[in-house]
Amino acid sequence: GQQLNQSPQSMFIQEGEDVSMNCTSSSIFNTWLWYKQDPGEGPVLLIALYKAGELTSNGRLTAQFGITRKDSFLNISASIPSDVGIYFCAGRRNYQLIWGAGTKLIIKP
Amino acid sequence: DTGVSQNPRHKITKRGQNVTFRCDPISEHNRLYWYRQTLGQGPEFLTYFQNEAQLEKSRLLSDRFSAERPKGSFSTLEIQRTEQGDSAMYLCASSFGSGKNTEAFFGQGTRLTVV
Numbered sequence: 001g002q003q004l005n006q007s008p009q010s011m012f013i014q015e016g017e018d019v020s021m022n023c024t025s026s027s028i029f030n031t032w033l034w035y036k037q038d039p040g041e042g043p044v045l046l047i048a049l050y051k052a053g054e055l056t057s058n059g060r061l062t063a064q065f066g067i068t069r070k071d072s073f074l075n076i077s078a079s080i081p082s083d084v085g086i087y088f089c090a091g092r093r094n095y096q097l098i099w100g101a102g103t104k105l106i107i108k109p
Numbered sequence: 110d111t112g113v114s115q116n117p118r119h120k121i122t123k124r125g126q127n128v129t130f131r132c133d134p135i136s137e138h139n140r141l142y143w144y145r146q147t148l149g150q151g152p153e154f155l156t157y158f159q160n161e162a163q164l165e166k167s168r169l170l171s172d173r174f175s176a177e178r179p180k181g182s183f184s185t186l187e188i189q190r191t192e193q194g195d196s197a198m199y200l201c202a203s204s205f206g207s208g209k210n211t212e213a214f215f216g217q218g219t220r221l222t223v224v
Contacts (some may be wrong), residue, residue, distance in 0.1 A: 032214060042113075042200050042215035044153070051145060088151050095140065095165070097213070099151025 006089050006100030012038040012108050013079055021087060022073040029091030029098075032065050032072040037086045037102070046087075047074070081107050111135060113216035115201050121222045122191055129187045134203030141177055141184050142213060144200040145169065150201055159182060185214045191223045 006023045013019055023032070031050055035043035047058050049065035049072060056063055064076045072089055086104050090097040114133040122128050134141050139160050144152035155174070157165045160181040161199055170176075173191075178184040198220050202213035 006151075013222070040217070040220070042115075042202075042216070042217050045212055048212050090151070092212075095157050095159075096154045097144075097152070099153070101149065101151050 004089055004091060004100040005099060006103055007009075007100070008103055010104040010106065012106050014108050015079060015081060017079055019076040019083070020073060021077055021089075021090030022071060023091075023100050024071040025091055025098075026070070028069040029093065030069070031092035032063070033090045033092065033097070034063050034072070034074045035088045035090060037088060039085075043088060044087065076105075079105075079107065083107070113201055113203050113214050115199075115216035115219050116219060117178075117190075117219060119220045119222075121224060124191060124193060124223055126191055127187065127189045128191060129185055130199055130201075130221075132184045132186070132216060134182070134184070134200030134201070135205075135214055136182075138203035138205045138214075139181070140204045140206075140213070141178055141188050142202045142204075143184070144202065146198040146200055146218070147196075155199075162178065188221075191221075193223045196221055196223045 004023050004025045033048050034046045037043045047063040052069050053067050054065040060077045086102040088102045089100040114115040115116045116131045143155040146152040154167050155170050156176050158178040173189045176186045198218040202215045204213040
């Protein structure tokens with residue numbers, strides 16, 4: 001099925017580093033969402049974006065809704081061990097969410 | 110626990126058997142969704158209920174799949190004559206209304222393994 005283009009696929013980072021990931025689509029969305037999923041669990045909503053150009057923060061997380069409505073990025077500042085997991089972007093089209101394939105965040109030992 | 114509850118958490122079944130999963134949404138949430146997620150991928154939409162009415166079904170939902178929400182509360186997803194390709198995490202989510210600040214909450218999922 002249709003999926004968004006999410007990159008990078010995975011990231012190895014040192015604790016304390018900033019992280020950036022993004023998501024693009026060939027079509028427009030009116031809502032962009034960012035989720036985090038831990039192994040064996042369901043996705044948990046981190047940030048929701050409803051307006052083109054909107055920049056929203058949730059603690060150390062900041063996300064932006066691209067002005068073209070075809071992209072979004074998520075930044076994590078000063079990463080900590082509990083940030084490991086898979087981050088997904090999703091665009092909402094009516095009641096249906098279209099998802100990226102995820103960015104796996106791994107903390108270097 | 111007032112979140113979305115899914116049972117069972119794990120199911121191993123032999124090919125050809127029927128399986129049924131249950132989802133209990135957050136109380137008073139009128140919208141319920143089923144998604145399927147395979148390893149290394151994001152979830153894919155399967156079906157959507159508003160109250161007891163099933164309003165949309167994905168083409169991914171073959172004739173072997175059926176979902177119900179008889180009283181507009183809990184929902185069941187049944188897979189008949191399971192195939193190995195059905196092995197996946199089945200996620201349920203619920204929400205109230207639509208639009209801003211009404212995003213769906215997901216359950217922990219049911220992991221199906223068909224052997």
